Amino acid sequence: MTAAPARTDALIEELRARFDNRLSTAAAVREQHGRDESYHRAMPPDAVVFAQSTEDVRDIVLICRKHNAPIIPFGSGTSLEGQVAALKGGVCIDLSQMNRIVAVNSQDLDCTVEPGVTRKQLNEHLRDQGLFFPIDPGANASIGGMTATRASGTNAVRYGTMRENVLALTVVLADGRVIRTSKRARKSSAGYDLTRLFVGSEGTLGVITDITLRLYGIPEAISSAVCSFPTLDDAVQAVIVTIQSGMPVARIELLDDVMLDAINKYSKTSFRVAPTLFLEFHGSERAVAEQAEAVQGIAKDFGGTDFAWTAKPEDRTKMWQARHDAAYAAMAMRPNGKIWPTDVCVPISRLAECIAETKRDLDGSFLMAPIVGHVGDGNFHLAFVLDPSKPEELKEAERLNERLVMRALAMDGTSTGEHGIGYGKLDFLVAEHGEAVSVMRAVKMALDPDNLMNPGKVVRI
Numbered sequence: 001m002t003a004a005p006a007r008t009d010a011l012i013e014e015l016r017a018r019f020d021n022r023l024s025t026a027a028a029v030r031e032q033h034g035r036d037e038s039y040h041r042a043m044p045p046d047a048v049v050f051a052q053s054t055e056d057v058r059d060i061v062l063i064c065r066k067h068n069a070p071i072i073p074f075g076s077g078t079s080l081e082g083q084v085a086a087l088k089g090g091v092c093i094d095l096s097q098m099n100r101i102v103a104v105n106s107q108d109l110d111c112t113v114e115p116g117v118t119r120k121q122l123n124e125h126l127r128d129q130g131l132f133f134p135i136d137p138g139a140n141a142s143i144g145g146m147t148a149t150r151a152s153g154t155n156a157v158r159y160g161t162m163r164e165n166v167l168a169l170t171v172v173l174a175d176g177r178v179i180r181t182s183k184r185a186r187k188s189s190a191g192y193d194l195t196r197l198f199v200g201s202e203g204t205l206g207v208i209t210d211i212t213l214r215l216y217g218i219p220e221a222i223s224s225a226v227c228s229f230p231t232l233d234d235a236v237q238a239v240i241v242t243i244q245s246g247m248p249v250a251r252i253e254l255l256d257d258v259m260l261d262a263i264n265k266y267s268k269t270s271f272r273v274a275p276t277l278f279l280e281f282h283g284s285e286r287a288v289a290e291q292a293e294a295v296q297g298i299a300k301d302f303g304g305t306d307f308a309w310t311a312k313p314e315d316r317t318k319m320w321q322a323r324h325d326a327a328y329a330a331m332a333m334r335p336n337g338k339i340w341p342t343d344v345c346v347p348i349s350r351l352a353e354c355i356a357e358t359k360r361d362l363d364g365s366f367l368m369a370p371i372v373g374h375v376g377d378g379n380f381h382l383a384f385v386l387d388p389s390k391p392e393e394l395k396e397a398e399r400l401n402e403r404l405v406m407r408a409l410a411m412d413g414t415s416t417g418e419h420g421i422g423y424g425k426l427d428f429l430v431a432e433h434g435e436a437v438s439v440m441r442a443v444k445m446a447l448d449p450d451n452l453m454n455p456g457k458v459v460r461i
Contacts, residue, residue: 008046011067022050033092036079039340045086050094054209062176072454073203075145080341081422083202087456112212115144131215134159138324144208150200152418157376158250165214166199171206174448203454205447219282224316225309227299228274234302235275236352239375241298251280252376259370266329267322326372330383340384340397344408345417348378367396379417421458
C-alpha cells in the first residue's frame with residue numbers, strides 16, 4: 001500500500017480544513033473503501049470523507065471539482081461489480097453516517113430516508129407500524145447503494161425492484177447543484193423522469209443524498225415452502241408454469257444441488273441435496289393456503305417431492321437466512337476461496353434453456369460454480385469459486401462468464417439483472433445496447449463534463 005499521491009496534497013488540505021477528523025487518509029481505511037464483495041482487487045481512493053448531510057456532500061463535490069478530483073460514493077461496500085473501486089484515485093464519500101429515517105408517511109405508504117440507512121434498519125423501524133420495505137438483495141445493503149445499483153432480490157417477483165419502488169430522490173450533481181427529482185405523488189406526467197435516470201446510475205451522474213420509497217403493509221399471513229426436484233430443468237419448468245399461471249407468489253428461489261450441499265455445510269441445515277425451490281406466499285390465511293396448494297400441484301407435475309411449508313417465523317427466518325448466506329457458503333467450498341459472482345436475466349420463456357446450457361458449460365469446466373437465482377423474474381446467478389492468484393482460473397471464469405452473458409443477450413435478456421455494470425461488466429454494455437450507449441454517454445457528459453463522478457464505471461468516456 002502506498003501513500004496518497006503528492007499531487008493530492010492541496011485537495012486533502014482543503015478537505016481537512018472543512019471536515020477535520022471526518023477525513024481519513026489512513027491506508028487501512030482507504031483500502032476498505034476501495035473494495036466491494038466481489039473478486040475485483042481493491043483500488044483505494046486518495047482520501048475518505050464521512051459525510052453527515054447533503055450540505056457536506058455538496059461541499060465535498062465542490063472542493064473535488066476545484067481540484068479536478070474523482071468522486072466515489074460509498075454505502076456499505078456490498079456491490080459486486082467493482083462499483084466502489086477508485087480507478088483513478090480521488091475522494092470516497094462515505095455516506096454511512098447519513099442514516100436517518102427522515103419521515104414515514106403511513107397513510108400514503110411511503111417514507112424518506114438518508115442513503116446510509118440499511119434495509120434491515122428500515123424494516124425494524126417500520127415493523128411496529130405494520131409496514132415493510134420489500135426489496136431484499138440478501139446483504140444488509142444501504143438504501144443509497146441499492147438505489148444507485150437498481151438492486152433487486154428475492155421479493156422482486158411480486159414487489160418489483162428498486163426501479164419500481166423509488167418515488168423521488170435528492171441528488172448532488174457534479175457542479176454542486178442540489179436537485180429533487182420528483183414529488184411524493186404516485187404518478188406524474190411533468191417533464192423527464194429524472195428519478196429513473198439516477199436509479200441505477202451507480203454514482204456516475206451524481207451523489208444521492210435522500211430517497212423516498214414505496215412501502216407495503218405487512219401481510220396477514222406469510223408461509224414459506226421447500227420443494228426438491230429430480231433435475232434442474234424440472235425445477236425451472238415448474239417455475240415457468242407457476243408464473244405463467246398468474247400465481248401471486250412473493251418469492252421463488254432456485255438452488256442447484258451444488259449450492260444446496262454448500263448451504264447445508266455452511267448453515268448447518270439438512271435440505272435434500274437436489275435441485276430445489278424455496279418459495280414464499282403472502283396474503284390472507286386462506287389465500288396463502290390456496291397458493292401453496294396450487295403451487296404444490298404444479299411442482300408434483302414436474303416430479304417435485306418433499307414439499308414442506310411452514311408459517312412459523314423462526315423456521316422461515318432460518319430458511320431465508322440460509323439462502324442469503326449462499327455467497328459465503330460458496331466461498332467456504334474451498335479453503336481461502338474467493339467468488340466471482342455474476343448474474344443475467346432472460347425472458348421467463350427462455351429461462352430453462354439458458355440455465356440448461358449454462359449447466360452444461362459448468363459440467364465441462366474444472367471450476368466450481370453453484371447456481372442460485374430469483375428465477376420468478378428470469379434472473380439467476382453463478383458464483384465462480386476460485387483462487388484469484390491463479391491466472392488460469394481467472395481466465396476460465398472470464399470465458400464462462402462471457403459465454404453466459406452472450407447467451408443471455410442472444411435470448412433477448414440482459415447482461416445483469418441486478419448486480420449492475422460497474423467496471424466488471426463494462427465490455428458487455430455495447431453488446432447489449434448498441435448505439436444507445438452513445439446516448440448514455442451524452443447524458444453522462446451533459447451532467448458531468450469533467451468525468452469526476454465515479455469515472456470508469458457504466459460507460460467509457
